[in-house]
Amino acid sequence: VAHTALGVGAEFDIVRTMVARYGAAADGIGDDAAVLDLPAGQRLVVSTDVSVEGAHFRADWLSPEEIGARATTAALSDLAAMAAWPIGIVVAFTLPEAWRASAPALADGVARAAVAAAVPIVGGDLSDGATLSLAVTVLGAVGTPVTRAGARAGDAVWVTGRLGGPGRAVAAWQRGEAPAPGDRLRFASPAARLREAVWLASAGVTAMIDISDGLGGDLGHIAAASGGRVMFDLDRIPCVPGATPEEAAASGEEYELACTGPATLDAAAFERAFGVPLTRVGFVEAAGRPSVVAERRGAVVALPKGFTHFAR
């Protein structure tokens, strides 16, 4: 761990505190830009993901450490969706005065997520501002990325994990109730399915996305990118305890993976390797116009709607 010494000033005092909290999770911080090496023969993968107070979370829902960890994990999840392996993270904080005392805990959370993914924090930015916000940019490397555009007619549709927890947690908070602990944990401490994604890519999946807009919406993105009609069966959706299939299919910010590919994936081996289920929930068929269709008990039903910004 080697950093560049910073000059004087209140902004840099906060940065020094945060870098100290990053500890061994950070490397090479402090110059105008970070310098990294891409493994030979690999392509560079980059994604940016902003987490804003009032839009993605409320301050009374999450601890500062959870806010930092969740924002970082959400960004890393986009690398998982490409089957890329992370090589570096940069985090731009907008830190209102009322949040300055929480800067160390926010940094702890970013570090926790970075350590979980074995990726160094290599830089960032810090700004004053009226609203707490973390813009996390993740850099990754991959030989052959898995995009949203590779689904083909005849592919099966697969989902990792059990869905519904984040949607149920947000719904409970919005009713003014405390969510069930399991639901809250799924919202507050998601995992980025990085190793799982590499397994799936090795097993031949053709298209992949992480579930952030709800399964129905995200399979819609695969359909739009790949062409074809993506069918999924609500009766097959893996649900967290207490969740209905409709809740599970509408729940966003899951950071589980949805993918298309062979119907013959070894789900038992996947679950043994990662302790997470892998479930076949549907299939892809040829269609003139891209679409996503949900069925229940053999009949087409309305698509469960997930959380969306900008809907009002």
Add this chain to the structure above:
Amino acid sequence: VAHTALGVGAEFDIVRTMVARYGAAADGIGDDAAVLDLPAGQRLVVSTDVSVEGAHFRADWLSPEEIGARATTAALSDLAAMAAWPIGIVVAFTLPEAWRASAPALADGVARAAVAAAVPIVGGDLSDGATLSLAVTVLGAVGTPVTRAGARAGDAVWVTGRLGGPGRAVAAWQRGEAPAPGDRLRFASPAARLREAVWLASAGVTAMIDISDGLGGDLGHIAAASGGRVMFDLDRIPCVPGATPEEAAASGEEYELACTGPATLDAAAFERAFGVPLTRVGFVEAAGRPSVVAERRGAVVALPKGFTHFAR
């Protein structure tokens, strides 16, 4: 220009509008992450820079297009400081409802800055939120980066351009006055000195930084990173018309370059190549503790103070 088709939803309608405005400046947008190739034998350089309404600018100071262009240029300037060449940009927008109608103009501004640097916009994010914010992450490539840490005793200190405009513009606005047109232009439409930086690196500069905190503060960063005492002479500072040397040395968000290196740089050739002056303003000497010292008429004077967030 090839993009991945997006699914339905109000958020993606805004994204589609913005990508349409990016036009030929964008490439490969729409998957979970962007995929890029680094030129063989080059190292990856990354920097992230957030521009927040109320902290970096006020809505009545700049047009939406200027906000987009300025945020992007500020981020690209960090690549210039490393003598790196940009290979991709991602922009995470936080767009309050009142700003939605300005999304196309913001996108136009990002595109203008990207075209000026010949770099593709490869991805981004869009969030709802209470405060307008653009988190711009820039990716670049370089054989050997120029860091802040390479200054050595005996080096000369050089500065590109003429300083003082942005500081004078902000001071005028804060007094409730309209800034002089030239000062306003320097604040609203800075340039990223990318080609100039490559010239300077080829000419053997040892440390470099872009002037964002004011010349005094930024030379302080070089001193902190490199060790040694950085001396500069206020009488030598290149000033925009009307600016005092003190104003010029305190003015932040200039996005000019300050560097250390040979005293023999060919400033005339630099100005012929880029239409921008290159001025020797000081020197580096050995010192037990890193510091920066300003002189005027041969006497040490107090360091002119630049704009800082978090100072209150």
